Amino acid sequence: MNEIPLTHILFVSTALFFIGMYGLFTRRNIITMLMSIELMLNSVNINFVAFNKYLFPDKLDGLFFSLFIITIAAAEAAVAIAIIINLYRSHQSIDVDDATEMKF
């Protein structure tokens, strides 16, 4: 695996991050926005592990970081779903464009 330089892995994670960002900006559905956010979090995870492996193989810090990120992502996804359910109850739709009360 040393033939694949670090930069290639970073390209992958960068592309994944911006795909997730594209989805975040474009999607009208809150659940699909949540999915895009999960993609972004995963790209960050790949980054951490790659850096740890290629640059600092004696320590495990990157690994632990990604571990905790996964944990926290799980908690956050759960809370987000709860909020989505609550929003659905009050607006009867999960379209983001229907929840624009905080405007001028």
Added chain:
Amino acid sequence: MSNYLYILWIPLLPLATFVVLGLFGRKYFAKTAGIIGTASLLTSTLLSFVAAKQYFFVDGKVNGVYQKIIALKYTWLQFSPNVSIDMGVIVDPISVMMLIVVTSVSLMVHVFSLGYMKGEERFATYYAFLSLFTFSMLGLILSVNIFQVYMFWELVGVSSFLLIGYYFNKPSAVAASKKAFIVTRFADLGFLIGILIIGFYGGTLDIGLLIEKFTSVQSPEFISITTASFLGASMLTWGLVLIFMGGAGKSAMFPLHIWLPDAMEGPTPVSALIHAATMVVAGVYLVARLFPVFSMDEAALTIVTYVGAFSALLAAVIACTQTDIKRVLAYSTMSQIGYMMFALGVSKNGGESGLGFMASMFHLFTHAFFKSLLFLGAGAVIHMVHSNEMKDMGGLRKLMPITHAAFLIACLAIAGIPPFAGFFSKEEILTAAFHENKLIYGVALFTAALTSFYMFRLYFAIFWSKEAAAKAHHHDAHSQHDDTHDHGEGTWTMKLPLLILAACAVGVGFIPFSQFITSDGAPLETHIDMVFSIAPVALSIIAILLSASFYKSQNAKSDKAVAFFGGFYRAAYKKFYVDELYLFITKKIVFPFIGQPIAWADRNIVDGFMLLLANTTAKISTAIKGLQSGKVQNYALYFFGGVLALSVLFIYIWK
């Protein structure tokens, strides 16, 4: 030289009264305001008499001349090392004399108003305004700096406005107060420009210094002001004429006299104080104060003379036709002030030829007493009859004996019959005019005859003419159901001032005025020339007899005279259409061609510019309002765009 600082109390006591009554009068002093005002003014009067005694008798002359003493000078606003506005108190013959005049007449008016204005709802406000006026007038008299004069000048104008418009529920009173204020304010424009010219060339605003600089022919200021010229007249002439314009406005000289008859809408004691004895002589006082400078410029003095003489004649002619008694008295005031003005105009500065100055000041002194007496008497009459018109009066001599006697004395005084006060002062004026300018003497003589005629027309119309039977009926019926308010001659507070002023009208003529007040401070020897006096006295007596035959009892002679004069009578009755001319100029010329374009520019250009700014801001804000759409994704997009831009900026462009 003793200390005159106590003179400061003379204006400050009325000021304190104004503040107290103005702020707390309505609530706490509603009934006692009159007593308070009168008490404070009594103190001021006594202090002015003390000051006069001290100045004229105790200190007396130094080297045969009465000194000008600056009792106090405080630099208020300094523009440059030489030019500053000071506040000060000057003690010199004319200011001390004016102190006595203003405080005495004001005191009489205060006492009279105790009875006349009794039962008024705004009693305290009335006395507050009276005190304000007295303070302003006293401040004007004692000013050392010409700008201080201007400040008190405006204060006097404001007090006059407040007092004329006292009955603010009457639209005519409101209109009259506005007219007075606007006309005098317009005149003050000239006054201000005059002050600026004189101050600029003189390099100072202090009256004493100005007189010093402009009276010596070699001083650089005098040379510069007489050589600089504008449209053919030297700047000295312009400055003095503009200052005189201010004085003419306040003193109701032609053509700025239109406010004085209308100002009679105010309460009659106010007319007695302001428009007879004190405020209207402010213009004369101003010219007298600056007289040494005026005497250096022939053109200015000529203008003063002719304006004064013409005003005197015009007013006398109009007064012969008016039927409202207060308006007759108003025009009579205008006429007498015209006398004072042209007396100053024909005078020179110093010695024998300064007779005109002395005569003018003497006439001011005596006129104050008999004119205020006339007005207060008219007030008593109006109080009884509840009308200003002559046709509602007649035969009142039985019902109001004291008023009748006082009024008669005042009429004799103004007609110049010896030994009453007016005779002496008019004599001096006629003598001065005779020696300097024969034309003016002729006009003055004719006007004196007219004066006697219309004053006695007034007297006979009020106290003789019709029989008092109907009036007595009215009086009895009235007194049956209203004995709380004495609808008769008035309370003792109304009669007392009449008596005191009548005594003055008789007695003050005998004061050797020329010993005290002359143009240069040194006493002047004058004597009554019997031969000379025959002409005016004889003319007056003939005029009195003529008016007696016309008006003492009702007959058709006056109507025949009216028919004889025809169109001229009509013009005089309409006050020679001066008011209509002013209205024409303002409404047809000034308003459409000057006022409206400026108003249009103000509304559309100035306001329009502001509105344009506001509207542009509103439009921009509406346009960018859409950025706050409430859509989270848009916000995220903008956020990311900003982050991207910043990172590019920081990494590539600003290394």
Added chain:
Amino acid sequence: MNTSAIIFYAIATLILGAALLAVTTLKIFRSAIWLLFSLVGIAALYFWMQVEFIAAIQIVVYVGGIVVLIIFSIFLTQQSGKEMAKPATSKIIFSALAALLGTAFTFNLINHYGFNTTSSEPFNTNVSEIGTQMLSTTSHGFILPFEVVSMLLLAAMVGCIVIAMKPTAANIVHLNNKED
């Protein structure tokens, strides 16, 4: 070009392809499934990088937990049947532009930065090592974050229940305190 390189490129293609489909498809259920594939691809990448533990955690938590949760919520909000609305074209263009520009910028940065390794020790990722380090209190020990994360999970659980509760009369919280 050895096998591991080929495997890597295949995995990368899977990840990116599935992610792209996940964010562009208009059917919500399919989007969830594409997300699932993408996450499995990422797990495969972890396997390829020889961090098996993380790969396992990824599959268990992400694929087995989060994607399932997402599918539950799709059912709960009754969205699985109909197609989603297509976003506005201007939004697509601007977002695509932003994403592309961002990608280009970051690629540029990554290329220019010389990543140099500091040591060439072998990468030791066996579970016992991870476990020991997680519970150790010395430096490079992660006991504190471990405990905090467990508190976070507790708070998240309680929070989710409270937020998603049906508001019946019994459990509405009154904010004005009546005295004791």
